[in-house]
Amino acid sequence: MIKLIAEWSNYIFIFMCVIYAISCFTVFLPSSPSRQAGRMNRQEFFMFLFHFICYGVLFAVTKDHMVLILYVIQAVFFKVLIFIYQHVYPDCSRIMVNHMCFLMMIGFVMLSRIGLKEYAIKQFAIAGVFSLIVLVVPFFVEKAIWLRRLRWAYGILGLAFLMSVKVIGRTVNGSTNWIALGPITLQPMEFVKISYIFFIASMLGRRPNFKRIMLTSLFCAAHVMVLILENDLGGALLYFVVFILMCYVATGRLVYLFGGAGAGVVAGWLAYMARPHVRTRFAVWSDPFADPVGKGYQMTQSLFAIGSGGWLGRGLTQGSPYLIPVVASDFIFAAIVEELGAVFAICLILIYIGIFIHFLRIAMDVEDRFYKLIGYGFSISFIFQVFLSVGGVIKFIPSTGVTLPLVSYGGSSVISTLAIFGIMQGVFMIAYKEDQEEEYREAGAAWFDETRVRDGGYMDGFRDGYGGEMTGVHYYGAGSKAGSKAGSESGFGPDKKTMKSENRLYINRERAVRKEEGRTQGRLYISREEAGKKKAGRSAVHSDKTIRRSEESLYNSPDKTGRIPGYERVSRGDRGGQGKLKISVFGAGAKTRAGGSPGADDKGVKDLEEKRAGKYWKSPDDF
């Protein structure tokens, strides 16, 4: 009976995973925010259902109450985690949160099946605690602008940490890449990965010159060498690929890509000649059946598992994954294929690819070079790690002993991957903030130009006050945190940094009352005529709360003036935005204060608004 349940529930998993995997890619299609929100909710539903059924099957088979307890705690934990992300970081990428949770769920389920007491509880404890701890990471990344200045600190500390295994190291599975600190064992390679990418990004993010590039590559080569000496071939390969690709993107010169690849081939050949460990791995890869009970044991067992799982899998608890050595960490993919089937496993790969594309998009969206490189480095390291892990398990490439991110057992691996997700959320929010700044800047510039035409004297003062740069204006925007903070003090005041003049600009929006879309987030659409062409598709997302707060403070402000009809635009895609918002841009007024520049009076502003309504702001019908 149980066997039957296990087999049939498998078909449900496969069905759900296929849908989930498809939704990974459809989110990149342009669509309305409500559909987008629907996708997110569906994803969430599927993953909780998957989690529920899996633990149901596990309980039916083991009749162990620990399974039930673990399930309940996990389900609550995931719900809380998603809730916290949505409320602490309303601007975060919801799909990334979903992916993170789903991968962890798959990992927990497989580990509970392989060894509840040995693996699952410990892994959940570590992942649970640390996913709460890394909640501060996005905030930290967003705020800590000094991160880019640490440069050499990353390199030197990272290298030192990496080398610490030579002093307090431990050998596990032929690789000396663990350190023991009392009862805790760590894999420095996983943590140094982060500092390593920060190092490269901070070095090459500044104006790169040849000397700087060479210095950076020397340091990176040192990292790779240490890893090779520790017999951590997967790590060495990962670090190497990350460096040459980041170097290529930072310089735009193919010479680094090909030169690096050439150097890599030479280094690989040298390693092959000099390190027997490398030769063994290679020999096992080329013919695992030459020594199926000795060196090739792990590889052949993995292939048996994959082969006997087939397309649809043998059903959760129906396989024999424990026959594969190190199945919980490096070879978990084989266990997944055996029990959940190859279709499920391929969908899992597709989810990883979806995350990679998402990471890459964040890297492409963010303008700041430092964050751009960080985003790119993490996307490459993430996807390449998946490639090494999966490829090694299915004998596509020699096995390098790399974990499958968030699914494999391993505290260091899961902590560092969670941190990477946190950092990427931070970069995502930075990209979003930049985006928003641009919106405001453009809107401000439109107003600025117009005002200047009408009231040259005043605007000159305005311009002088801001050093002629429009960058300051965006802080008036109601949506950004800075804006609402300032707004709470005195309507919408300028950011303190740029408060050189008392001139004020008010831009606000109105929320459309649409009940079916009345979710927690809204969108701000501001543009002007030129921008409509140039920047079509730009938009920004705001939490409901932020908007409401901004609106309140606007209406309470004494400067409430006329209004200009706004318009809507097609949403942009993946922001996880929920609900559409109709925008009106409220009148912009400027006030004269002692010591400030001359400003426009209320009447002047009204004139301006009328004029602008016809000239600068497009109505939805025109669009």
Next chain:
Amino acid sequence: MTSRNPGDPADSPRRSDYPEAGQGKDTKDKSSSVFLRPWLLFTPRSDRKMRSNHNMLITMIPVMLLFGVLIAYLVQFLLFKAEKTVASPYNRRMAEAGKDVIRGDILTRDGVVLAHTDVDKENNEYRTYPEGSKYFHVVGYASRGMSGLELSQNFELLTPHQALSEKIEKEVFGGDKSRGNSVVTTLDSRIQKQAWKSMKDWGIKKGAVVALEPSTGRVLAMVSLPDYDPEDIDADWDQIIADEGSSVLLNRTVSGLYPPGSTYKTLVALEYLREHPDPGDFSYDCKDGSEVIASVKMSCYDGQETHGRIGFEEAYAESCNKAFASMAVDLNLSEFVKLNEEFLFNESIDFDLPVKKSRFKLTRQSSKSQIPQTAIGQGETEITPLHNALIMSAVANDGVLMKPYLIEKVVDSQGNTVKTTKPREYDTLMTGAEARKMQELTRAVVESGTASKLKDADYRACGKTGTADVKDKTPHSWFVGYAGRSEGESDIVVCVIAENSGSGSRVAVPIAGEIFDEYYSE
């Protein structure tokens, strides 16, 4: 921040508290060649030209390709390799499956049970082999490791194929263990029995017989001697292992490598035909004693036989070594090597049992003195009986080699067919015209040559004998031939090798004759 005109295009819209590239050296000297200023290649592009996003997208292409190939690899593994991999005796999963499943049967095509698992009242399982040692090598054994079809079909035998309702019934109400699928082989019990009996009757201690259908590739019989009763193998294991000389466990049909002797002349004759479309011009005067050809001393059978002045057909029919050696030294060596490669030498043959690669050592650079011995099948060439039968089956089937197979179909415990093997072409090895000429030659062997014992049969037999010299021992006796009811037809190919039994015509031909007789006795 300095005061700049906001309309100035050079004014970056970004705040620039962070240094940006853009004033690199390369922007100044756009006209100069990269060859004159190689360092330009290394100088990072200026900010506007860097196109980071573009480059990121470019690097996404290899990543996607890599994953495409990765998934394709997984898919092809599951489609084509998984079954064979899983059948490995090292797969402990199969042993575990054996706990829930009773091993299926192995049968001949005409329904004779070759292997069956009996279950007694205490639920102990015994694997029985009703036909005893006759099918020992091809069926194999399932204890003490595995071999033969028991090994290669392990996965099928342990896989129950049940209807859902039955499955539910079993799961809900419990019940007996389910039975694995049964494997129906292409073997024909009559032919197998006759082949085995003839070998025994002729007192052959070591040797092999392969019989197959040239038009489909179905293997009808596979006998390898010495044999053993598979039911005793467990008890006598240590003794069998200790006795290295007898090589009881070796399946000689697929793993025995023998010098092909004169049977190899078929390929020499074919190459000669290709280079000389009209072989009527060929003539050779076979005199007493030996002759030196390409600095090698050659003689015919026993060193005594003489054939006189003979043409091409007589040379083949009477198996004149000297004539073939002189024919071979003039062949285009590289074409000849290519021919051997086409005929599956040094290549693994795809079959339901693992087949050893036949060896052919001549290369395009080999010296002429190696050719005469090779041409008469001595030299360093070695061939498996199955391979030799396949070459003859290509001749018999008008040049088309069918893929040999042993598994007719897989049926479930209720007898419903799970899957069936369809005959498949392996390769076209010669043209129809070439095949017809080869058929004439092989017929001449029976009509007027070394296999004349088959001349008066009711069927039309063709073939080639061989006598493979072995150092200090009686030579191996070969016959590989086919038979049909009339000209241009072929129903069965038989390959016989009897180790250390004398000339081909004396031993192997009559054995093959008995098998043909049995085949046509219906």
